[in-house]
Amino acid sequence: MRFGLLIQRWARRLPAYLVLIVCAAIVLVPLYSTIVDSLHPISEFLNNPPPSLWPHHPQWGNYFSHGGAAGAGTPLKRYLFNSVVVSSIITLGQLVTSVLAAYAFAYLRFPGRNVLFALFLATMMVPLEVAIIPNFQTMQWLDPKLASFLPGPLTTIDGYTGLAAPFLATGFGTFLLRQYFLTIPSELRDAAEMDGYGHFRFLTTIVVPLSLGAIATLAIFAFIQAWNQYLWPLLVTNDPHMRTVQIGIGSETQQLDKINIAFASTIVSLIPMLLLVAAFQRVLVRGIFGGALKG
Amino acid sequence: MTASAQPRRGLAKPVRQLLTALPFLAPSIVIFGTFVFYPLGKSVYLALFKSNPFHTRQIYVGFENYHEVLTSGDFRTTLLITGTFALYTVVPSLLIATFLATLANQRLPGVVIFRTIFSSTIAASVAVASVLFLVLLHPSIGVLNELIGKAGIAHKNWLQDGGWAVHQHHGFGAFAAWFTDPNWALISVSMVTVWMNIGLFTMILLAGLQTIPEELYESARIDGAGPWSTFWNITLPMLSPSLFFAAVIGLIFSFQAFGQINLLTGGGPAGSTNTLLYSIYQEGFQNFRTGAASVEALALFVIMVALTLTLFRLASSRVYYGGDQR
Numbered sequence: 001m002r003f004g005l006l007i008q009r010w011a012r013r014l015p016a017y018l019v020l021i022v023c024a025a026i027v028l029v030p031l032y033s034t035i036v037d038s039l040h041p042i043s044e045f046l047n048n049p050p051p052s053l054w055p056h057h058p059q060w061g062n063y064f065s066h067g068g069a070a071g072a073g074t075p076l077k078r079y080l081f082n083s084v085v086v087s088s089i090i091t092l093g094q095l096v097t098s099v100l101a102a103y104a105f106a107y108l109r110f111p112g113r114n115v116l117f118a119l120f121l122a123t124m125m126v127p128l129e130v131a132i133i134p135n136f137q138t139m140q141w142l143d144p145k146l147a148s149f150l151p152g153p154l155t156t157i158d159g160y161t162g163l164a165a166p167f168l169a170t171g172f173g174t175f176l177l178r179q180y181f182l183t184i185p186s187e188l189r190d191a192a193e194m195d196g197y198g199h200f201r202f203l204t205t206i207v208v209p210l211s212l213g214a215i216a217t218l219a220i221f222a223f224i225q226a227w228n229q230y231l232w233p234l235l236v237t238n239d240p241h242m243r244t245v246q247i248g249i250g251s252e253t254q255q256l257d258k259i260n261i262a263f264a265s266t267i268v269s270l271i272p273m274l275l276l277v278a279a280f281q282r283v284l285v286r287g288i289f290g291g292a293l294k295g
Numbered sequence: 296m297t298a299s300a301q302p303r304r305g306l307a308k309p310v311r312q313l314l315t316a317l318p319f320l321a322p323s324i325v326i327f328g329t330f331v332f333y334p335l336g337k338s339v340y341l342a343l344f345k346s347n348p349f350h351t352r353q354i355y356v357g358f359e360n361y362h363e364v365l366t367s368g369d370f371r372t373t374l375l376i377t378g379t380f381a382l383y384t385v386v387p388s389l390l391i392a393t394f395l396a397t398l399a400n401q402r403l404p405g406v407v408i409f410r411t412i413f414s415s416t417i418a419a420s421v422a423v424a425s426v427l428f429l430v431l432l433h434p435s436i437g438v439l440n441e442l443i444g445k446a447g448i449a450h451k452n453w454l455q456d457g458g459w460a461v462h463q464h465h466g467f468g469a470f471a472a473w474f475t476d477p478n479w480a481l482i483s484v485s486m487v488t489v490w491m492n493i494g495l496f497t498m499i500l501l502a503g504l505q506t507i508p509e510e511l512y513e514s515a516r517i518d519g520a521g522p523w524s525t526f527w528n529i530t531l532p533m534l535s536p537s538l539f540f541a542a543v544i545g546l547i548f549s550f551q552a553f554g555q556i557n558l559l560t561g562g563g564p565a566g567s568t569n570t571l572l573y574s575i576y577q578e579g580f581q582n583f584r585t586g587a588a589s590v591e592a593l594a595l596f597v598i599m600v601a602l603t604l605t606l607f608r609l610a611s612s613r614v615y616y617g618g619d620q621r
Binding site: 013016017019020023024027028029030031033034037045050051053096097098100101103104108109110111113116119120123125126127128129130131132133134135136137138165166168169171174199200227228230231234235245246247249250253256259262263266269270273274276277278281284285 | 309312313315316318319320322323325326327329330331332333334335337338341394395398399401403406409411412413414415416417418419420421422423424425426427428429430431435436437438440441442490493498499501502547550551553554557558572575576579580585588589592593595596599600603
């Protein structure tokens with residue numbers, strides 16, 4: 001009898017599972033077919049019928065051998081290295097600038113505070129896409145000046161400074177952290193002041209340790225956004241050595257003769273992000289809502 | 296007061312306050328000033344100039360660029376394509392994500408796996424997503440035609456058929472052409488964008504669904520409401536803040552879309568996927584018409600600000616934010 005009930009319950013759930021599975025399959029089709037394509041030999045792409053949807057002769061060498069995506073002799077490692085460097089600079093920079101600014105907006109009184117805060121919020125409405133032309137000109141103007149005393153990779157054209165500089169401050173991050181700082185009881189500031197703490201010491205020894213959750217949320221957001229950038233890195237890099245991974249895999253797919261390697265590179269570049277997003281799903285949701293729905 | 300603040304004692308209070316706040320604000324102000332506010336002003340200025348035919352010199356032309364660009368037929372087509380792209384991406388993304396989030400919100404063993412799969416597309420960068428769709432849509436190696444062929448759907452010339460954006464349609468035909476002469480290239484880049492949106496949107500809507508109190512569903516059940524009426528009368532209104540939020544994000548994303556167009560169509564064929572941002576890129580960085588590109592950049596800025604402000608004004612009157620409205 002109980003067994004019958006169990007079967008009945010699962011039979012009732014069956015349609016729901018079927019729909020879920022079909023939807024999941026559709027969502028995953030692009031990923032699946034790219035993985036299959038990344039395992040095909042190149043001959044599969046040169047003949048007329050489109051490549052098969054099953055890897056009959058999987059070529060793991062596309063990933064690991066010399067000339068394979070993650071093997072020796074391909075630029076993917078350099079691309080990944082550049083992306084890690086640029087994304088880390090942007091993340092650290094955003095944390096520093098927005099922690100400082102958020103502190104001023106949450107704890108300090110000064111004339112023009114509300115106007116300035118409104119301007120910070122307004123930067124969220126001005127995407128950097130709107131400013132690409134003047135910003136590119138600024139980078140072109142700065143490049144020779146920086147090149148006279150900085151090594152090539154630190155300049156503004158084909159350099160990390162140019163790739164990171166426009167993104168080192170964030171209205172979103174400042175807003176997110178300010179909202180969080182405001183929840184810290186003001187008695188703490190009073191007590192710290194009596195103990196002779198200056199603002200900077202109060203910020204670094206009390207506010208920051210209490211806000212690590214919000215700061216981590218911002219860090220993950222900043223890193224993912226920086227990692228995924230496309231337009232700006234395309235504009236300020238020409239040298240393949242200084243390309244980020246997004247520009248790298250994009251340019252690799254423009255030629256058909258090594259397209260299977262390009263697909264393998266794409267899969268390799270996706271893996272770190274998949275892991276990051278899977279690990280921090282909750283943090284991401286909290287960040288999205290913390291920043292935009294409340295307050 | 297610490298020792299370092301001693302010399303400031305003679306200053307007026309507001310000045311002292313500013314001096315205290317400045318070190319905290321200066322880094323952000325420098326970055327925003329250099330890369331957000333200065334460029335806005337400079338765009339207004341750049342738009343007053345045209346380069347000579349050899350691009351060696353900029354010549355002051357007053358408002359000629361503004362007049363030329365804003366009244367041109369190309370600009371109108373670009374706006375139409377940008378608007379269509381927004382429609383093609385926001386509406387399907389919202390519908391699909393609502394469906395997926397509702398599915399994944401059921402109480403079933405193992406449903407977490409499906410939540411993760413549905414929101415996984417958030418991990419794909421625009422370059423990765425474009426490559427994944429190139430595998431499906433590529434004119435010679437794409438497999439989508441083969442897949443839909445099995446379902447009896449006719450082959451499409453995905454990335455290479457600009458449809459109505461290339462051919463001329465007049466009057467009512469211009470509207471009908473959306474359906475009779477589809478712009479498959481624009482639909483292709485929209486498909487990538489929708490796929491990318493689905494992950495984020497499903498996440499947002501799932502979070503929204505989980506805030507709906509169980510008692511509401513219980514009382515609906517007691518009142519004898521069916522699943523449809525429950526969805527229309529409880530789920531949808533309670534979900535409206537999340538839906539609205541997703542719609543705004545989707546709209547902003549659609550105006551910022553670049554990589555998928557750059558990688559899949561390059562704005563073509565014959566300009567049929569040339570959105571406003573892509574046109575700024577082409578004019579500014581390929582045709583070296585900085586003035587015209589600046590006018591378009593300012594237009595994009597005005598449109599985005601106007602849209603965001605309008606939407607939030609609308610939201611404060613239309614969207615139900617629950618009891619504790621601030």
